Amino acid sequence: MIKVVAKAKLKPxxxxxxxxxxxxxxxxxxxxxxxCITYALHQDIxxxxxxxMLEEWVDEEALNQHNLGDHVxxxxxxxREMRESTEINIYREVE
Amino acid sequence: MIKVVAKAKLKPxxxxxxxxxxxxxxxxxxxxxxxCITYALHQDIxxxxxxxMLEEWVDEEALNQHNLGDHVxxxxxxxREMRESTEINIYREVE
Numbered sequence: 001m002i003k004v005v006a007k008a009k010l011k012p013x014x015x016x017x018x019x020x021x022x023x024x025x026x027x028x029x030x031x032x033x034x035x036c037i038t039y040a041l042h043q044d045i046x047x048x049x050x051x052x053m054l055e056e057w058v059d060e061e062a063l064n065q066h067n068l069g070d071h072v073x074x075x076x077x078x079x080r081e082m083r084e085s086t087e088i089n090i091y092r093e094v095e
Numbered sequence: 096m097i098k099v100v101a102k103a104k105l106k107p108x109x110x111x112x113x114x115x116x117x118x119x120x121x122x123x124x125x126x127x128x129x130x131c132i133t134y135a136l137h138q139d140i141x142x143x144x145x146x147x148m149l150e151e152w153v154d155e156e157a158l159n160q161h162n163l164g165d166h167v168x169x170x171x172x173x174x175r176e177m178r179e180s181t182e183i184n185i186y187r188e189v190e
Contacts, residue, residue, distance in 0.1 A: 002140070003137060003149060005100050005102075005147070005149075007100075007184070016189055020189060020190070024190070027190075040188050040190075041188065041189050041190070042098060042186035042187060042188050042189060043186065043187060043189045044184050044185060044186055045097070045155075045185050045186065045187055046184075046185060047184075050184060051189070052100070052184065052186060054098060054100075054149075054186070060140075089102065089139050089141075089142075089145060089147065090139060090140050090141060091137035091138065091139055091140065091147060091149070092137060092138060092140055093135050093136065093137050094111055094115060094136050094137060094138045094146070095115075095119070095122075095135075095136075
């Protein structure tokens with residue numbers, strides 16, 4: 001399993017409600033993808049300007065396919081416009 | 096549900112194996128805690144010096160109790176010694 005933490009800081013003045021207006025469709029479409037285990041937007045309880053997608057994928061190939069998806073190409077640019085910064089980490093569990 | 100992303104950058108020369116030697120006990124003890132849903136250490140697939148605990152808790156109180164736990168007080172200082180930096184975000188899902 002592959003886990004992704006895609007952490008974004010919203011631009012000043014951008015609200016999570018505005019962000020969600022566009023992110024909801026991305027979440028809905030992504031959850032239909034075969035290799036998607038979980039995919040959900042979260043807000044930092046101490047800093048409302050930090051919104052982070054926490055994702056779980058069956059493998060790296062599923063994540064790669066996701067990033068090529070039409071809905072990603074169509075929706076993510078608009079989300080990026082609302083972000084001051086984005087930090088993406090792709091993880092594998094270690095035991 | 097509360098989710099925590101506790102992202103750490105290891106000091107130069109510190110390996111994830113060394114870190115795991117101490118982290119394993121923290122993981123094992125924490126998973127016994129009543130409010131703990133998931134608690135696992137992950138390594139960034141693109142940067143092996145980034146090790147991150149991805150956590151899920153039933154609520155904030157469970158997380159607060161965790162942070163007061165003996166195993167946390169005993170083990171975390173040693174883990175901190177091996178870290179160059181730590182960044183903790185506490186999240187709630189938004190829909």
